[in-house]
Amino acid sequence: MVNIIKRMRKLRELLWIRNGPGAIQLPKEVTKISVEFHKKLIGSQHRGARHFWHDILPRIKYRNPALPISVTRHADPAGPAYLHIFTAQPTPQTAAIPPSSTPQPTSSTPEATANDTPTHTIEIKDFHESEILEALVEKTGAVVLTTPPEEATEMAEIEEFKERAEVDRVEVREKLMKVRREEELLKLARGEISAAS
Structure with a gap:
């Protein structure tokens, strides 16, 4: 659920x-x-x-x-x-x-x-x-037809939530990419993967 x-x-x-x-x-x-x-x-x-x-x-x-x-x-x-x-x-x-x-x-x-x-x-x-x-x-x-004030407030809250969610998505994506790059560098340093790949 x-x-x-x-x-x-x-x-x-x-x-x-x-x-x-x-x-x-x-x-x-x-x-x-x-x-x-x-x-x-x-x-x-x-x-x-x-x-x-x-x-x-x-x-x-x-x-x-x-x-x-x-x-x-x-x-x-x-x-x-x-x-x-x-x-x-x-x-x-x-x-x-x-x-x-x-x-x-x-x-x-x-x-x-x-x-x-x-x-x-x-x-x-x-x-x-x-x-x-x-x-x-x-x-x-x-x-x-005009938007009732309570629905206009709700719509503004939804837009604000979407903007915050997008900022959070970008931050999480950047952190994930940073972790992946660090893992690849560690594997390269250990010799598990070659530098050409």
């Missing part, structure tokens, strides 16, 4: 998914979010999209568990990087378009709007992840 204190520290580290950039509450009109970018990190064009996917999308999903989020990673380095936002109700920009003669399905559920065209499409190539989040909040009118 793992030490209770170690388990407690690991559980406290889960605070990162509840707080920070991406801790937003999206309006109910948003039915789906889709992100598209290159699957490998070549250059910096898709760096912001990858960081958005890796760091910010988990927080958005945590705060909006019923919201479907899809990620498409393509193989073309020169390909597009988009953030698609699907909404159930037409926005003022799309309401000005005259309706077509074919009947359109009326939908207020995410399943019905999944095949529709996105309400907002944002080109996110060469964007920083914070700029992508700002664009998402601006287009949807999402509410940015």
Whole structure:
């Protein structure tokens, strides 16, 4: 069984998914979010999209568990990087378009709007992840949630612990390397190993 204190520290580290950039509450009109970018990190064009996917999308999903989020990673380095936002109700920009003669399905559920065209499409190539989040909040009118003071204190303690742990790791590694070098020098002095090895 793992030490209770170690388990407690690991559980406290889960605070990162509840707080920070991406801790937003999206309006109910948003039915789906889709992100598209290159699957490998070549250059910096898709760096912001990858960081958005890796760091910010988990927080958005945590705060909006019923919201479907899809990620498409393509193989073309020169390909597009988009953030698609699907909404159930037409926005003022799309309401000005005259309706077509074919009947359109009326939908207020995410399943019905999944095949529709996105309400907002944002080109996110060469964007920083914070700029992508700002664009998402601006287009949807999402509410940015603040970190409660007690959780902010806990997160600061976790960061301080991680910094101390890294310093301790470096010190232990240096001591271990020093002991190993001394052992090798003793073996060399005794003639147990040759100087060439």
